[in-house]
Every structure is written in C-alpha cells, then in structure tokens.
Amino acid sequence: MIMNKKIANAIKSLKQVSLTRKIAFNEPLKHHTSFKIGGECLALIEPVSEQELLTVIRLLTKLRVKFFVIGNGTNLLVKDVPLKIFIIKLSKNFANIEVEGNTLKALAGTSLVDACKTAADNSLSGLEWSFGIPGTIGGAVFMNAGAYGGQMSDCVKSVKFYNGKKVIELSNNKLKYAYRNSLFKHHKHYVIISATLALKEGVKEDIKALAEQNFKKRKDNHPLNYPSAGSVFKRHKKLIASKAIDELNLKGYKIGGAEVSQKHAGFIINKGNATSRDVLQLVKYIKKCVYKKHRVKLQLEVKILGD
Ligand SMILES: Cc1cc2nc3c(=O)[nH]c(=O)nc-3n(C[C@H](O)[C@H](O)[C@H](O)COP(=O)(O)OP(=O)(O)OC[C@H]3O[C@@H](n4cnc5c(N)ncnc54)[C@H](O)[C@@H]3O)c2cc1C
Structure with missing residues (x-):
C-alpha cells in the first residue's frame, strides 16, 4: 500500500518534469531488449543530456522509488510480468562522440559500433574487437564487454558517473576491472554518464579491415x-x-x-x-x-x- 502511494507520487512528479522526450508510461520492455522479451515497466524515461539525466535520477532518488538504467538492452533477460520499476534508457538519444588526439570520449548511450567506426575514421586502433557488438558504451563499460582478444578495460581511460550523491570520474585502475566484471556491477545505483577511451594511432585501412574481419566472424558464427x-x-x-x-x-x-x-x-x-x-x-x-x-x-x- 505504502509502495503504491510512493509509485503514484513518483508518476505524478514525473508528469510535471519538463524533458525533451516524452516519458513512456507502462512501456513494454520487450520493445527495448534484443531478446524481444519483457513486461511493462512503470515508465521509461529517455534523458537527452547529462542535466536531464541528473534531474531524473535526483527526483526518483528523492521519491525513494526503484529505477534501473538500461542501454540497448542486449544483455538483458527481462521477465514478462508487470515490473514495478522505472527505467532510464541511455541509448541513441544520449549519444555523442568527441575525439581529441588519441582519446575518444563518448556519452553512455553511444553505440559501440558508432564508437568503433569513429575511431577507425580517425585512424585510432583499440576498438576493432567490438565491431558488431550491439550494446552501448555504458553497457560495455558496465559489463566489461569483450570479444576476439579485446575487452573494454583494455581501452577505458576513465569513466564519469553519478555515484548516488554526485558526479565523479575515476580512472581505469580504480574501476575493479576483471573478466566481465567491473566496479559498476557491485554498485547498482551508479549511473555511467560517459567514458574516455585511450586508443592508439594506427593505419585507417588496417583498423577497418580488422574490424570488418571481426564482424564477419560474428555473422558467420x-x-x-x-x-x-x-x-x-x-x-x-x-x-x-x-x-x-x-x-x-x-x-x-x-x-x-x-x-x-x-x-x-x-x-x-x-x-x-x-x-x-x-x-x-x-x-x-x-x-x-x-x-x-x-x-x-x-x-x-x-x-x-x-x-
Ligand atoms: C547478438 C549479440 C552479440 C553479443 N556479443 C557480445 C560479445 O561479443 N561480447 C560481449 O561482451 N557481449 C556481447 N553481447 C552482449 C551485450 O551486447 C554487451 O554486454 C553490451 O555491452 C551490453 O550493452 P547494452 O547497452 O545493451 O547494455 P544493457 O543490456 O542495456 O545493460 C546491461 C547492464 O549494463 C547496465 N548499464 C547499461 N548502461 C548503463 C549505464 N549508462 N549506467 C549504469 N549501468 C548501465 C544495465 O543496468 C545492465 O545491468 C552480445 C549481445 C548480442 C545480442
């Protein structure tokens, strides 16, 4: 009963928040997972900027309701029952890439594929293993995604995230990276905002050829x-x-x-x-x-x- 009142309050408060994208109430999560499975959540919110993201997180935290952050939903099995949680989706509407020298900075919702393509276009090597993985930078940083001998922890320089109180940035050695494991897996309320990747200068054609070769392996297998x-x-x-x-x-x-x-x-x-x-x-x-x-x-x- 108390929970229901809390949820009703949260829904009411969310309806009053001004966001760029309309909040989808009772949204079926099967439309947001690569498994095409998943029941309705209370609301799916898609912030388009760090500011909007923080507004939403702070509001839901203040209202003490459960929320869960997803990227492209490609590593999730969502139960097909009504889910009493709010979903914050950081995907293509929360995407941006900046390249400076050998570093590539990407917002959490940026697709790995786009990050990999941009790296290649700038003759930067280090992400070729990821070409074709359907997730986001946020999901990959969280999961320490990897393939064909590479993994996210090999190229992450630092990650900027909200730790429940404030936005902080930690460098790779503080992120407790291990096989498919990271600091974020142990702190479920941390929300990844962006990641800075340290890449190496390479030959554009070679980088593209290796990425394509890895993608072909995926398609074949x-x-x-x-x-x-x-x-x-x-x-x-x-x-x-x-x-x-x-x-x-x-x-x-x-x-x-x-x-x-x-x-x-x-x-x-x-x-x-x-x-x-x-x-x-x-x-x-x-x-x-x-x-x-x-x-x-x-x-x-x-x-x-x-x-
Ligand atoms: C066909 C196919 C092939 C795949 N191949 C590979 C592969 O080769 N290697 C591999 O490692 N994986 C692979 N995956 C799994 C998946 O694509 C990766 O794990 C990917 O990194 C998940 O990203 P996502 O955006 O889809 O995350 P989601 O599935 O949306 O979320 C995964 C986890 O990350 C958390 N998360 C996502 N974004 C954030 C954020 N911004 N802040 C905090 N937490 C966040 C979620 O809460 C959740 O716990 C594959 C999946 C498919 C469908």
Missing part, C-alpha cells in the same frame, strides 16, 4: 537473424560453455519458444514467442546437464531483470 542476448553463460576456467553445451547435443533443444541456437550453442534464441519462463527453464536445464557431466556450475552472463 552467431545467430544474428533471431532475437537473443548474446552468450548466455560466462566463460568458465574449466570449460568453454558453448563447447560443453554442443558436446551434450543440446543445439536445437527447445522449451516453448526458447531454443539453444543451432549455430552457436552459447546462445539461446527467441524463435518467435518465447517467454522469460521458457528461457529460464532452458537455462536451468542446460546448467543441470553441464553440471551432471562436468561438475561445473555455469554462471549467467545475461542480467535478469524482474521479481
């Missing part, structure tokens, strides 16, 4: 024609999840609309009408099979959102 959230499980020191799943003959194994991709056993794809329950049951089944065979507990790389 990943099931890009179906909705998914990328690799479902983290790499484990004892085994490669996709290889273990493949060896258990689970490619094509299906629960409801969720299927272990025939193309890449590390991906679960949405064959059209998958529910979050289908995906979670499939995850449980895969984990059980892998544990039975290898005594290894696979850990999720995708983040689950919802009660």
Whole structure:
C-alpha cells in the first residue's frame, strides 16, 4: 500500500518534469531488449543530456522509488510480468562522440559500433574487437564487454558517473576491472554518464579491415537473424560453455519458444514467442546437464531483470 502511494507520487512528479522526450508510461520492455522479451515497466524515461539525466535520477532518488538504467538492452533477460520499476534508457538519444588526439570520449548511450567506426575514421586502433557488438558504451563499460582478444578495460581511460550523491570520474585502475566484471556491477545505483577511451594511432585501412574481419566472424558464427542476448553463460576456467553445451547435443533443444541456437550453442534464441519462463527453464536445464557431466556450475552472463 505504502509502495503504491510512493509509485503514484513518483508518476505524478514525473508528469510535471519538463524533458525533451516524452516519458513512456507502462512501456513494454520487450520493445527495448534484443531478446524481444519483457513486461511493462512503470515508465521509461529517455534523458537527452547529462542535466536531464541528473534531474531524473535526483527526483526518483528523492521519491525513494526503484529505477534501473538500461542501454540497448542486449544483455538483458527481462521477465514478462508487470515490473514495478522505472527505467532510464541511455541509448541513441544520449549519444555523442568527441575525439581529441588519441582519446575518444563518448556519452553512455553511444553505440559501440558508432564508437568503433569513429575511431577507425580517425585512424585510432583499440576498438576493432567490438565491431558488431550491439550494446552501448555504458553497457560495455558496465559489463566489461569483450570479444576476439579485446575487452573494454583494455581501452577505458576513465569513466564519469553519478555515484548516488554526485558526479565523479575515476580512472581505469580504480574501476575493479576483471573478466566481465567491473566496479559498476557491485554498485547498482551508479549511473555511467560517459567514458574516455585511450586508443592508439594506427593505419585507417588496417583498423577497418580488422574490424570488418571481426564482424564477419560474428555473422558467420552467431545467430544474428533471431532475437537473443548474446552468450548466455560466462566463460568458465574449466570449460568453454558453448563447447560443453554442443558436446551434450543440446543445439536445437527447445522449451516453448526458447531454443539453444543451432549455430552457436552459447546462445539461446527467441524463435518467435518465447517467454522469460521458457528461457529460464532452458537455462536451468542446460546448467543441470553441464553440471551432471562436468561438475561445473555455469554462471549467467545475461542480467535478469524482474521479481
Ligand atoms: C547478438 C549479440 C552479440 C553479443 N556479443 C557480445 C560479445 O561479443 N561480447 C560481449 O561482451 N557481449 C556481447 N553481447 C552482449 C551485450 O551486447 C554487451 O554486454 C553490451 O555491452 C551490453 O550493452 P547494452 O547497452 O545493451 O547494455 P544493457 O543490456 O542495456 O545493460 C546491461 C547492464 O549494463 C547496465 N548499464 C547499461 N548502461 C548503463 C549505464 N549508462 N549506467 C549504469 N549501468 C548501465 C544495465 O543496468 C545492465 O545491468 C552480445 C549481445 C548480442 C545480442
């Protein structure tokens, strides 16, 4: 009851805030995730500037309501139930890139692909591994995204973020980077505003060729024609999840609309009408099979959102 009053208050207050983009109330999150799964949130807010972002965060914090920041929603499994949370989406409407010498500064909502293209156009090397990853700079900084021998922590110089009280900037060595891990994963209320990347001068044609080569590998190996959230499980020191799943003959194994991709056993794809329950049951089944065979507990790389 108290919660409902709080939420009603928050909705009322949000309606009075003047923002560039209209707030979408009761917005289905399936429209904002690459899995195409996810129930309605209370409201989806898309600030277009740091100032708007801070206004919204401060308001929601003051009203003591839960909010969650998303980028392109490409590493999320959102439950398809009504979600009693407010979503702040930092994606293409919160994007900007500035290049100065060998550094590239990007707002959190900038797509990795755009950052990579801009780096290449400026003969800057260091982001080629990321070409084709569908997330944002914010999501990649948070997840320490990586591929083909590269990862975000190799090129992040510093990150500017809101820590619940004020905006601060921390350099790479303070960001607790490890494999698919970062400071941000342990401080859920931190909101990444921008990142400065330290890149190296290179030959434009070589940078573009390497980025294209990596993108081709993706197209050849990943099931890009179906909705998914990328690799479902983290790499484990004892085994490669996709290889273990493949060896258990689970490619094509299906629960409801969720299927272990025939193309890449590390991906679960949405064959059209998958529910979050289908995906979670499939995850449980895969984990059980892998544990039975290898005594290894696979850990999720995708983040689950919802009660
Ligand atoms: C086809 C496909 C291929 C993929 N390939 C790869 C790959 O090769 N390597 C890899 O590492 N990943 C891969 N991914 C997963 C995903 O693209 C990356 O993890 C990406 O970095 C997530 O970015 P996002 O903007 O989509 O984040 P989201 O999925 O929106 O969010 C992910 C997490 O980051 C947090 N977050 C996002 N933005 C902010 C912010 N501004 N401030 C605070 N927290 C924030 C969210 O709260 C959430 O916890 C793939 C996904 C797909 C669908």
